[in-house]
Amino acid sequence: MKTGSFEFNVRELAMPTPSDEELMLNVRDGDLAAFEQLVPRRQTEAWRVAYRFTGDAAEAEDIAQQAFLRILDAAPRYTPTAAFRTYLYQVVTRLCLDRHRKKRPVLAESLPDPAAAAPTPEEHAGARDRDRLIQTALDSLPADHRLAIVLRYFEGLSGVEMAAAMGRSPKAVERLLARARAALAPRLELLREK
Numbered sequence: 566m567k568t569g570s571f572e573f574n575v576r577e578l579a580m581p582t583p584s585d586e587e588l589m590l591n592v593r594d595g596d597l598a599a600f601e602q603l604v605p606r607r608q609t610e611a612w613r614v615a616y617r618f619t620g621d622a623a624e625a626e627d628i629a630q631q632a633f634l635r636i637l638d639a640a641p642r643y644t645p646t647a648a649f650r651t652y653l654y655q656v657v658t659r660l661c662l663d664r665h666r667k668k669r670p671v672l673a674e675s676l677p678d679p680a681a682a683a684p685t686p687e688e689h690a691g692a693r694d695r696d697r698l699i700q701t702a703l704d705s706l707p708a709d710h711r712l713a714i715v716l717r718y719f720e721g722l723s724g725v726e727m728a729a730a731m732g733r734s735p736k737a738v739e740r741l742l743a744r745a746r747a748a749l750a751p752r753l754e755l756l757r758e759k
Contacts, residue, residue: 585649589636593643600640604633607650610720611657617715618661618708620700628664632656647729654722654730658712665708702752710745717742 583591583599585606591599611632616625635656703711709731716722716730727742728735 586645589640589643589649589652590645592637592640600637603649607653608633610650611653614654614657614715614720615661617703617719618711619664620704624664628657628660631660635660648726651722651726651729654716654720654726655732658716658730661712662708698753702749705752706745706748709741710748713738713741714745714749 583602585603588599588603592603608629611629612625615628615632616622619625619628632653636653703714706714712731713727716727717724722730724735724738727733728738731738731741733741
């Protein structure tokens with residue numbers, strides 16, 4: 566196609582990447598290819614929340630997979646009332662709490678990071694000790710306190726996003742976080758001393 570003094574090909578124009586919400590609307594309409602685009606975008610986040618909550622990589626993977634299966638099953642009823650990311654955290658949060666009610670979490674030796682470069686042996690040992698202390702401190706919290714800490718400090722959700730994910734009011738989430746921080750402070754004192 567010619568316009569003026571330059572040529573361009575319409576196919577060469579970059580197509581904008583659809584948002585998570587747009588992909589879910591396509592999934593709702595029966596487009597499974599859209600779901601295949603959505604899962605890789607968000608599966609690490611789902612796994613990370615579940616791992617921080619359970620302390621077990623395999624269980625976190627199961628929770629993340631189950632979350633996406635539930636989302637796929639619910640796709641025909643999907644209405645974008647919040648960001649998809651918030652919706653995903655809500656599903657993962659419910660699954661984590663359900664698992665917690667059924668059994669106690671398992672402590673992990675360290676927190677695996679699939680994208681991290683290989684640390685030195687000294688860094689690895691220090692990180693393993695730090696991760697163990699953090700996971701032990703997290704495991705000592707009640708389930709809702711632990712989820713609040715994970716969503717806020719490990720996933721960076723805002724108070725409003727946390728409230729939506731946890732099914733509570735923003736004020737209730739603020740109080741929950743305050744109690745969780747107060748409970749964690751003495752348990753994490755060892756980290757400050759190192």
